[in-house]
Amino acid sequence: MQDSLPLDLKGAKPQAIMDIWYPGSQGGAATANLLFGEVSPGGKLPYTWVRNIGQIPTIYSHLTTHQPKSFGERYWNEPSAPTYPFGYGLSYSSFAFSNLRVGKASVAPGEGVPVSVEVRNTGTVKADEVAQLYIHQRYGTAARPVRELKGFERVTLAPGETRTVRFTLTPKDLTYWASSTKSYVQDETTFDLYAGGDSTAALTTTFEVRKP
Incomplete structure (x- = not known):
């Protein structure tokens, strides 16, 4: 069986791409509804779309490089x-x-962390957005990825409507397997939070995990 390869789109310059993989028996009708504006598309990529096949694998949850500011260069x-x-x-x-x-701003190990973010439809049509919540653990028993998706919620908003989306980070969300200890650990540390429409979300805040 031939290995599947990523599509190289760097030569294409469309205003938008409608990516329809396995739409099922009603795929034609669904596609027509999207193209003619009967509904607004709201799908999100469940993977990273690489720029060049020679760059794979590229994952959003990579570890920090020795030059984090120039990672994309x-x-x-x-x-x-x-x-x-x-x-x-x-x-x-x-x-x-x-x-x-x-x-x-600070929780004890084993506590949950309530998080909220406001999402506003700034356009002119009713549409869906998927609010995504990412974390980054700054330091601990082992190196941690630059971002990890820990929550998402789809909301339908009318033009101009604002809604508060709420998440709860559980102790399990803040725990990971450490090969050095051969066990699951939850470190006392500082976490960065990011919220937005994809893994490059810029809206950020922090909290700490500390023993009382």
């Missing part, structure tokens, strides 16, 4: 950042995220 002839990041997707509307908040 690995090659001299083109960026190494993905063409489309994990969680990315377009709509016939636009959205803005604001007021990312945590219920407590």
Whole structure:
């Protein structure tokens, strides 16, 4: 069996791409409804779309490099950042995220962390957005990925409507397997939170895990 290869889209310059893999028996009708604006698309990529086949594998949850600020500049002839990041997707509307908040600035190990963020439809049509919550653990028993998806929720918003989306980070969300200890650990540390429409979300805040 031939290995499947990623599609190289760097030569294509469309205003949008409708990615329809296995639409089923009603796929034609669903596609027509999307193309003619009967409904607004709201799908999100469940993977990172690489810029060049020679750059794979590229994952959003990679470890911090020795030059984190220039991570996307690995090659001299083109960026190494993905063409489309994990969680990315377009709509016939636009959205803005604001007021990312945590219920407590500091929690004890084993406590949950309530998180909320406001999502506003800044466009002119009713549409769906998928609010995504990512974490980054700054330090601990082992190196941790730059971002990890820990929550997402689809919301349908009318033009101009704002809604507060709420998440709860559980102790399990903040725990990981450490090969050095051969056990699951939850470190006392600082976490960065990010919320937005894909894995490059810029809206951020922090909280700490500390023993009382």
